[in-house]
Amino acid sequence: MKIGIYGQFYHKNSEKYIQLILDALQKEDVEIVIEENFLSIINEHQDITKNFSGFETFKKLDESYDLFFSIGGDGTILKSVTYVGGLNIPIVGINTGRLGFLSTIQKEKITESINLIMEGNYSISERGLLTITTSPESNEINSLNFALNEVAVNRKNTTSMIKVETLVNNKYLNSYWSDGLIVATPTGSTGYSLSCGGPVIDPSTNSVVITPIAPHNLTARPLVLPDNSTISLKVSGRGESFLVSLDSRIATLKNETTIIIKKADFTIKLVQLPEDSFIKTLRKKLLWGEDKRN
Known part of the structure; x- marks a missing residue:
């Protein structure tokens, strides 16, 4: 399996979540390729404890990739779409930002979410x-x-x-x-x-x-x-x-x-975990059904 990784590093404390993602993926039998600029940011950041300079990098994608990990918020997903285009590579959106309608995998559940994905325990939400x-x-x-x-x-x-x-x-x-x-x-x-x-x-x-x-x-x-x-x-x-x-x-x-x-x-394919749905995301992100008077 070949996985591409992209991020913009705009979010506070996101470095520790990037560390978790790379650590979790390195335990799997996968080939990891990181977007060139993102890897340089990772290696320059003092809070990343390991040296990841040995990873391969990409400037653009091809059909050899099986998954594409987008690390950030919804803006990072939108940028990821420009890399994926019509290649039909499923995008895994890991939300290290705030709202996260598109990047629905929460940073607090990175390791278990990646385990589910590596086991093939996910569905695809196809977007026009x-x-x-x-x-x-x-x-x-x-x-x-x-x-x-x-x-x-x-x-x-x-x-x-x-x-x-x-x-x-x-x-x-x-x-x-x-x-x-x-x-x-x-x-x-x-x-x-x-x-x-x-x-x-x-x-x-x-x-x-x-x-x-x-x-x-x-x-x-x-x-x-x-x-x-x-x-x-x-x-x-x-x-x-x-x-x-x-x-x-x-x-x-x-x-x-x-x-x-x-x-x-062509369409974009977003990876969706078993417990996730658009309705659940609406309730959570827009606070529907919650009484904030107390």
């Missing part, structure tokens, strides 16, 4: 993505033209609203006067879209949601559509350009550029 093209083409939109959470357009260098002319399957839907517009997957429904008033959507559903950001017209509400819809956006406003983001990656586009958003032709 969005992909974009632009007309005219943009040099800033490269082969990483996909997003697991959302595609969003936002105003740039102005306090004025932008107009986002929106078509669904070549039929005019609306012109949103707002700070921007989000097109989110079910996976992304608990992220940026949720903070802008969008609905929570179970990741097993085949849908996308259009959520306006601070719309001028209060009747502009989030809209859930089938995920086989083609959504076209054209932005105009007082500025000469606007921002488009694909998860955490941002590009600048000129006004009147058309963005075409579709379902990607």
